[in-house]
Amino acid sequence: MALRKLTTTDAFVVTDVPDAPASGLVRMGKKILQSSAMDLARSATYSFAAFGVERGGASAGINAVGDAAIAALEAFLEETADLVDLDFHSGKGVPETAFDSSTTTPDAELNLTSVVETARWAAGGSFDNVTAAVEGVGSSPMAQRLADELARLGVELVHPDPAHEPWAIWGSEVDLILAGSKPGVLNHQGAGTVSAKAIVPWGPLPVTTKAYVMLERAGTTVVPDFVGAAGALVARHLEVNLTEAIPQILDACSAHPEGVLMGACVRAEEFLTTWTDFSPFGRPLAA
Secondary structure, X not given: OEEEEOOOOOXXXXXXXXXXXXXXXXXXEOOOXXXXXXXXXXXXHHHHHHOOOXXXXXXXXXXXXXXXHHHHHHHHHHHOOOOOOEEEEEOXXXXXXXXXXXXXXXXXXXXXXXXXXXXXXXXXXXXXXXXXXXXXXXXXXXXXXXXHHHHHOOOEEOOOXXXXXXXXXXXXXXXXXXXXXXXXXXXXXXXXXXXXXXXXXXXXXXXXXXXXXXXXXXXXEEOOHHHHOOHHHHHHHOOOOHHHHHHHHHHHXXXXXXXXXXXXXXXXXXXXXXXXXXXXXXXXXXX
């Protein structure tokens, strides 16, 4: 994992696979942790590998808020402009259009497409008579767009009582819970209340390692975020569209005896060996 600190603003870039082109999220806030950026870069590496793309993961952090944010972002863009092998996407705290090209489908639309297709797969291929709860509604534009789209497609959405704590959503009596407001948002405490058939990610690394183990033992499918929520990251590097690629990959990975997430990890790791000597230590789950 390589770390480059910028000189014109308080920011850094992390890349995962040595000497490889890379893509990943840029986040901006008061203090973006390098450790969390490394986790996101690793997740992105697994995304590309799972989709069969010879590209590594990256992540960047800009430490700025308020009036300083615009100038910091401009400095970041200028200083990283010469990094031609790096492709950035907007993460938390960064305007959605900061890295979008006017000639491509917007990142937000690509992400929505990938998550909806993943949810459809987790529901058995159809949204008929499916219930779901979307974590993050009320605080995340992506969560709201996702909830609106699922409702439009006929999914019955269950909304937690606003008088309850936000974590009460994990106990919703639904088929699917969609999560992704931040890495590790579903931890072992929340996992103990889950009765849903599947956890579908709409953001990176929503499930902690301990929660994953608990959920799998209880029979709840945890869909790999590095496949299901990677639409904007991988779409422009694919020869097929997301609606074809995602269910094909998930179908193939679901045959693994330890479940679809471990199957996707193995798929990614096997592909990495075909084009690089890099061997990742640590799989893409939140701490």
